[in-house]
Amino acid sequence: MTLDSVTDMKTSCCPGISTFSPPVFLIQSAVRIDQIQSSERACQTEHGTPEDMKERPSSVRLNTGQAPSGSALGSASHQVKPLQDQDLLWDQPHQVLSFRDIKAVSVEIKSEMNPVPERRPTLTPRQATELTVQLYGVTITEISTLPSYIDQNFLIVDTEGTKYVLKIMNSEGSKNATKLEVQTFALSFLRQHGVPAQTALPTTTGKLLSMEEIDCGHGAQTYCVRLMTYLPGKTLAESPGTMQDLYHVGRLIAFMDKTLQKLESPNLDVLHNNCDEEWSLSNVHLIERCLSVMDGEPLQEVIKAVIEQFKSYVLPKIGSFQKGIIHGDTNDKNIIVTPVGNGRHEVSGVLDFSSLMNDCYVFELAATIAYMMLENPSPLDVGGAILTGWESIMVLNEDERECLYLLVLGPLCQSLVYGRENLKKYPDNKDYLLVTAKNGTRILTKMWEMGKKEVERKWFTDASTFSVNE
8 A cells, every 4th residue: 555563475376476565655744742733723724734734743642552632532441452463354364354244344324415515534633543543442652644636544653563544535435335345345355365455454343444424624524434554665656666666567457457357246336337437548538628727738739639539549449448347546656665675676565446446457557657657767668667567467459559558648648637627626735636747747748749659669669578587
């Protein structure tokens, strides 16, 4: 993105995707307990944690069994036991709440909100600790930050050694409570149907998500807060997989999207309006409006040429693409793997469903190929392996195959441009925002130089000759 003590899950409906043991997150930064006070003051600055704190040790140790000093959370009425394995929604065994139940326990966003610009939350470890104690009654012994593009994540450990992930969504994404409820419901639904996804845990009052008004130094704003189950393992960004591993990645993502075809709720229509989804591949052309951030680099001309090709060859064919609910962000940091020996890994988790949308299935495949190329030592071999796994579950039609090359270039262009654009808003998140630039520039340029026919010939030839070793 389930806990260490949870029994492995297996599914017979998707061979090769078994023993789902859940994922770990790369710790980005954290501070010692003796830095909490200075960290809290840093949150009053516009951009959060200052540069001189980035090299601090990777966790915060707190007094076990107590709420943070000086907090009203330390009162007797708030001394509740930590959540245990048996409290997990999907562990009784693997049961999920109905959509009606989720609607009943969810909260409504206040109808009148102050008109504030989109802001990435910048809570300090101390603020996150108090928030967790207040909402979930978990006694925290350790807390550390996890990487995120525009939201904020914390890895939390309680007195029993149980791990959780506290997810705080950006203020813009927190405005649509109905969409967040559907996302939360989809996680439990997928878990029940054999997909290794995180699930949300209830607050002490039974809510699966909570809207909290928090001031991080730029005015009080409303953020969606969820406590998620923890999935151990490594991301594919940390541990690039073999071609066999990538075959199983393609298979799992296709299986997940096919499973979402069965998802039912009265509010699925909130996932259909993608006209404002800048990351949808149907909107690749929208990056034209901020191409100036590339500062006239040679890459800018390549991206401009991709956009023109996209408008000419892809947009006219989108109406023939197969559509349904997709994850929307299957990058290498959202796929978790665990080692199984002989240098191979098992795909054991899928993280971050905040981009869940109704869109074209081939967009999901293209994005998966694009992002899995970034850290792989043989990036041009990735497409054939993932395509083979994908088509073992869902087969592309003629138009989708014809457009695959440009569709894979699309997310690379989006990430390079939007990463540079968002850097102006969130300079403290530079390493994460520019992660695609490290290898993405080279890969995009190489694929553009090779051309459509040569790249597709390699992918489709590799796919036709791919040998699966179960």
